[in-house]
Amino acid sequence: MNWFALSLDEWNAVRLSVKVATWAMVASLPVAILIAYLLARREFWGKTLLNGVVHLPLVLPPVVTGYLLLLAFGRRGFAGAFLADTFGIVFSFRWTGAALACAVMGFPLMVRAMRLSMEAVDQKLEEAAATMGASPFWVFLTVTLPLALPGIIAGMILSFAKAMGEFGATITFVSNIPGETQTLPSAIYTYTQVPGGDPNALRLTAISVLISLAALVASEALARRVGQRVAE
Template sequence: MEWLDLSPDEWNAVRLSIKVATWAMVVSLPFGILIGLALARGTFWGKSVLNGIVHLPLILPPVVTGYLLLLSFGRRGPVGAFLEEHFGIVFAFRWTGAALACGIMGFPLMVRAIRLSTEAVDRKLEAAAGTLGANPVWVFATITLPLILPGIIAGMILSFAKAMGEFGATITFVSNIPGETQTLPSAIYTFTQIPGGDIGALRLTFVSVVIAMIALVASEVLARRVGRRMDVE
């Protein structure tokens, strides 16, 4: 199956996609847990506004999200200029910018999974632990967190999968630079624009499907293991 032999540039796109998706998922996770808990348990003013902002990337065209990121985090943007001047951090046209864009696009899926999992937790279990003298932090660590762990895992996998397939926001914000910002979707798009690029596009499409299936199977296995441990305990 010679047609499956990836070129060095294609391998770079695969590795970069995995790198970008992993960082997008990991960095988003603490914020996803906090906001998921806030939306599930919080009773504060502006909760509906926060919920709308979180889910906005699902409604807006990805190109619009990418353009807003370019305006905000570009070298001339207010946030981007501040980060570059004071911390030397640059997002525009860098792989870190691709991770930022992918993280934002996958964030609503992560938050939703965590929120639904938190809302399904029986509050009586937490109340019982509290009556026995456990402080809120200990209750969360020993009761709430294990119960919502399947939702966290599901949210992580959904975020990772979304990041692996993100195209519109990334190409608008960080362009399509081979070796720097050219992820799998961008590389596939490039192949479709050149004569004789169908085989390359097909190769990378096959790789994308395989990676997505591995991620889904891994999430299923992890969720089942967590469920079994909870049943045993």
Template structure:
């Protein structure tokens, strides 16, 4: 299948597709543990600043993506407070690198992930967790043995939706890491670049088809996997 796709797409187009998959995979994988933690905190805990945290989590959905990308550049750029620290102490540079594109995609997809997981956690009867606690189980043990299996369909759905969102991220990515072929040029930025040159419409059209296919496949896979996991959990 890869050979057929590579034959249909040009080298630059295939490079953009491969980079998009790489960026989206790592963006989803790296943000998933934090997404589960934040979703659980918002669903189960009461603490000062809870509404502020909820607002910050969903802020990327409200802000223009370019604004989010600019904020990432200020914070994680080479002159930013966090960016300077990462470069000086760990040799990690995010701005104008594919790793920065993964960070931008993760930030933009994070609200969708958290919302899906939070709704799944809120659907779990707290009495089940309370019953396990009264038997002497610790909170982490209750989460791992009671809550996590029940919310697994929501986690899977949230992760896949976040992956699909990361695949389509454009504004924050191009602002934070620019549009460098082979380094930061994902499918959306490649489409934009092709549309800026004469005769690039055909290549842009092929990438649009690829983007639609991947997005639809992700949505269908999300529904299928969530239902399969739900059946497995119900039957166990």
């Protein structure tokens, strides 16, 4: 067989995975930054609870997370019905649902990396910026965020990599429809379930390894460059 000629289904799975992972990462980024900031710098009632909820997908079985998503964002779920009726956004059995599942599963990793890097930013610098007239918003934008950039990038890459590998929650929530919700892991799983599917599974595995590796290497290089720039 030709190692470099992907079948349509395989090609679709690769493309879909990259698309789903990118959207999952981009869409969760602002929320993750906000929550990481709240956890790192603010004191408020229910902080421990928020922290727990954010970390829940990390400790729950993925199938449970997927099932909960199905309950909430399925056509008949309270959030799903509301979003479908008001904004026309449908998650169930669509690639958007796969992106949502990946975003939720990668969220704790993203928030964690960002929170740690924000906590590592010297608060004395933030105080100095405040004495120079920067409001808390501007302090965050011009001091905390740039100095935490290596951690933000790390969080984004972790979320992307997690999304590339997400399987349990995705397949539970949006099933395994070729061309719509069949991501790389689902496709690999499918090929391992049919006789003679091993070469396809292997090929997709190789691609999966390559993409994840490339993302990690790129993030390392980027984080190092940024890190050098902000290091004192």
